[in-house]
Amino acid sequence: NFMxxxxxxxxxxxGKTVTISCTRSSGSIASxxxxxxxxxxxxxxxxxxxxxxxxxxxxxxxxxxxxxxSSNSAxxxxxxLKTEDxxxxxxxxxxSSNPIWVFGGGTKLTVL
Amino acid sequence: QVQLVESGGGVVQPGGxxxxxxxxxxxxxxxxxxxxxxxxPGKGLEWVAFIRYDGSNKYYADSVKGRFTISRDNSKNTxxxxxxxxxxEDTAVYYCAKDGxxxxxxGQGTLVTVSS
Numbered sequence: 001n002f003m004x005x006x007x008x009x010x011x012x013x014x015g016k017t018v019t020i021s022c023t024r025s026s027g028s029i030a031s032x033x034x035x036x037x038x039x040x041x042x043x044x045x046x047x048x049x050x051x052x053x054x055x056x057x058x059x060x061x062x063x064x065x066x067x068x069x070s071s072n073s074a075x076x077x078x079x080x081l082k083t084e085d086x087x088x089x090x091x092x093x094x095x096s097s098n099p100i101w102v103f104g105g106g107t108k109l110t111v112l
Numbered sequence: 113q114v115q116l117v118e119s120g121g122g123v124v125q126p127g128g129x130x131x132x133x134x135x136x137x138x139x140x141x142x143x144x145x146x147x148x149x150x151x152x153p154g155k156g157l158e159w160v161a162f163i164r165y166d167g168s169n170k171y172y173a174d175s176v177k178g179r180f181t182i183s184r185d186n187s188k189n190t191x192x193x194x195x196x197x198x199x200x201e202d203t204a205v206y207y208c209a210k211d212g213x214x215x216x217x218x219g220q221g222t223l224v225t226v227s228s
Contacts, residue, residue, distance in 0.1 A: 101159040
């Protein structure tokens with residue numbers, strides 16, 4: 001099995017852009033889709049990006065996802081930050097040969 | 113719209129058992145694999161188990177293998193998690209989640225507390 005490593009926390013000001021990374025420890029980041037989940041305090045997770053870079057309906061286009069094979073990592077970028085974006089964000093991918101989910105440790109985004 | 117509603121959580125003593133349920137609606141339940149994911153207080157998300165759309169294959173995290181059993185009843189659109197030999201470290205909010213076909217949907221979670 002591989003691990004997904006995220007920064008523990010990031011902070012940025014309203015209106016700015018922030019990028020959260022998710023680095024895969026072994027195997028190619030491109031070999032399995034990456035999802036990103038937002039979890040506000042006291043709430044269940046919701047999907048903000050699926051299949052590397054797809055946005056569910058209702059998720060604003062300020063949220064975007066990408067993968068970078070050179071760094072073997074995925075990224076979630078949030079532009080035009082709003083205070084409502086303050087939450088924990090988790091990346092998730094699959095084990096290569098079966099449908100087991102692997103989660104990153106989560107990143108706490110503070111918008112101040 | 114997709115709706116997942118977990119139930120069955122509560123307080124149980126170490127070594128005890130509990131069965132969680134997840135009632136699904138708004139999609140063809142029998143066509144999708146389903147997961148259980150848990151979150152201990154103040155911690156991150158931990159994948160627990162997965163079952164294929166027809167129940168033919170099941171997968172478990174090492175931390176619960178041999179103690180937890182995932183199952184489903186497609187006639188009732190319901191997912192289950194039978195939890196036996198519970199330990200303090202199993203204390204968490206348990207979420208069910210729908211996989212496949214793009215967006216992952218999550219339930220609101222049910223809290224399991226293992227304490228004497």
